Amino acid sequence: MSHRVAIVGAGFGGLFAARALRRAPVDVTVVDRTNHHLFQPLLYQVATGVLSEGDVAPAIRDVLRNQRNARVLLGEVIDVDLQARELVVDTVGERSRIAYDSLIVAAGAAQSYFGHDEFAVHAPGMKTIDDALELRGRIFGAFELAELEAEAKRRDTWLTFVVVGAGPTGVELAGQIAELSRRALKRDYRTFDPADARVILVEAAGKVLAPFPEPLQHRARHDLERLGVEVRLDTLVTGVDEEGLDVTRDGVDGRIDARTKIWAAGVQASPLGAMIAGQVGATVDRAGRVSVRPDCTLPGHPEVFVIGDLMRLDGLPGVAEVAMQSGAHAARTIARRLRGDTRGRPFRYRDLGTMATISRFRAVVSIGRVRLTGLAAWLTWLLVHLVFLTGFKNRFAAAANWAVAFLGHGRRQRTITERQVFARKKELG
Numbered sequence: 001m002s003h004r005v006a007i008v009g010a011g012f013g014g015l016f017a018a019r020a021l022r023r024a025p026v027d028v029t030v031v032d033r034t035n036h037h038l039f040q041p042l043l044y045q046v047a048t049g050v051l052s053e054g055d056v057a058p059a060i061r062d063v064l065r066n067q068r069n070a071r072v073l074l075g076e077v078i079d080v081d082l083q084a085r086e087l088v089v090d091t092v093g094e095r096s097r098i099a100y101d102s103l104i105v106a107a108g109a110a111q112s113y114f115g116h117d118e119f120a121v122h123a124p125g126m127k128t129i130d131d132a133l134e135l136r137g138r139i140f141g142a143f144e145l146a147e148l149e150a151e152a153k154r155r156d157t158w159l160t161f162v163v164v165g166a167g168p169t170g171v172e173l174a175g176q177i178a179e180l181s182r183r184a185l186k187r188d189y190r191t192f193d194p195a196d197a198r199v200i201l202v203e204a205a206g207k208v209l210a211p212f213p214e215p216l217q218h219r220a221r222h223d224l225e226r227l228g229v230e231v232r233l234d235t236l237v238t239g240v241d242e243e244g245l246d247v248t249r250d251g252v253d254g255r256i257d258a259r260t261k262i263w264a265a266g267v268q269a270s271p272l273g274a275m276i277a278g279q280v281g282a283t284v285d286r287a288g289r290v291s292v293r294p295d296c297t298l299p300g301h302p303e304v305f306v307i308g309d310l311m312r313l314d315g316l317p318g319v320a321e322v323a324m325q326s327g328a329h330a331a332r333t334i335a336r337r338l339r340g341d342t343r344g345r346p347f348r349y350r351d352l353g354t355m356a357t358i359s360r361f362r363a364v365v366s367i368g369r370v371r372l373t374g375l376a377a378w379l380t381w382l383l384v385h386l387v388f389l390t391g392f393k394n395r396f397a398a399a400a401n402w403a404v405a406f407l408g409h410g411r412r413q414r415t416i417t418e419r420q421v422f423a424r425k426k427e428l429g
């Protein structure tokens with residue numbers, strides 16, 4: 001029997017690990033609770049109608065179809081039995097166990113509301129395809145419902161969009177919603193001008209794009225404001241309800257009336273991390289990430305790798321590149337061990353830089369000492385995303401949708417379901 005490798009999660013970490021094992025003498029089992037690999041960095045474009053969900057979320061089964069040593073199972077891993085070396089999997093109520101010789105845990109992270117999970121009902125996050133489609137329904141639904149609203153003040157609350165959190169996701173979302181209202185929807189409504197929509201970006205810290213060098217932070221803020229986004233820094237959200245948000249700044253309480261709120265602040269690692277760490281007494285940080293050994297293994301369990309957003313190591317950030325490289329590192333370590341080389345090699349991260357788009361033709365990019373802004377940065381962003389987008393079909397479809405959205409005025413993916421709009425109207429009365 002070949003060495004059995006189980007991989008939990010087919011995100012950036014898990015999928016890269018699986019692919020890196022394609023020539024190894026192993027049987028790989030990938031377990032994910034969804035059927036797709038999600039390219040999270042482009043999720044905001046699904047929410048704002050630029051891309052379709054299929055463009056950014058190919059079926060895992062399709063991606064691994066030609067990898068003969070890999071199988072894909074749909075299910076949620078609810079426990080890991082480290083002693084028996086088995087995963088406990090739940091698939092729509094059916095329990096099963098999967099035995100492994102090596103395990104790679106790459107279950108990623110979810111949205112964190114910093115102890116205020118009740119905010120989620122009114123301010124959905126942006127982590128999954130379900131989230132992006134929910135937000136698409138809310139964003140385009142808000143414009144539809146504004147068209148029906150006779151009273152100006154009520155209409156304004158439909159036309160106010162608040163994004164909480166000015167990290168890359170919040171900045172990209174705010175920029176896209178502003179561009180949607182000012183460009184893409186220009187001639188679509190009769191009772192109001194979509195360009196009057198307010199887009200407000202609220203951030204508890206004193207800057208936008210905190211992980212970026214300071215000049216790029218300033219540039220991003222400047223570009224957002226030129227687009228018409230109101231940037232409110234040092235502002236803490238203290239309450240969220242159907243009609244808006246309560247905020248506080250310098251001890252002064254305030255209120256923003258807005259029907260559409262989006263939460264893009266904070267991440268919490270999968271609870272699977274704490275579950276595994278608890279069994280061996282490993283440390284878990286406040287964000288739920290497991291402290292691993294320098295080779296990404298769980299203390300006392302060299303056969304278990306914890307990688308990507310779930311791993312805490314040397315202050316590495318929760319970004320796609322860390323997940324991909326740590327996934328490949330785990331795979332290489334397993335393959336080496338099978339060749340008899342049992343020396344543990346530390347994971348060395350190669351920082352390939354960070355980037356964020358603000359609108360079409362505007363982005364910020366930081367690669368080593370190189371800093372790019374404006375069109376040059378945007379073209380770099382476009383190229384990198386085309387190269388990294390999983391699957392040729394997806395690249396082709398994304399390029400076609402981008403051509404329509406960026407060169408023309410349209411948004412091809414504006415479909416929202418009947419259930420979405422009417423459920424919302426009913427919920428709000």
Ligand SMILES: Cc1cc2nc3c(=O)[nH]c(=O)nc-3n(C[C@H](O)[C@H](O)[C@H](O)COP(=O)(O)OP(=O)(O)OC[C@H]3O[C@@H](n4cnc5c(N)ncnc54)[C@H](O)[C@@H]3O)c2cc1C
Nearest residue numbers: 009011012013033040041077107108308309318319320323
């Ligand atoms: C909106 C958004 C934008 C981003 N933009 C960027 C960007 O521009 N650049 C960048 O570098 N990074 C970006 N990131 C971060 C990047 O996407 C993550 O760092 C990366 O996805 C982490 O990879 P991962 O494999 O650890 O986890 P993920 O990619 O999150 O994958 C986890 C997988 O595990 C599955 N899973 C979770 N729990 C279970 C379970 N119990 N059982 C079975 N399956 C499970 C999930 O379904 C998922 O498929 C962004 C993230 C988000 C949310």
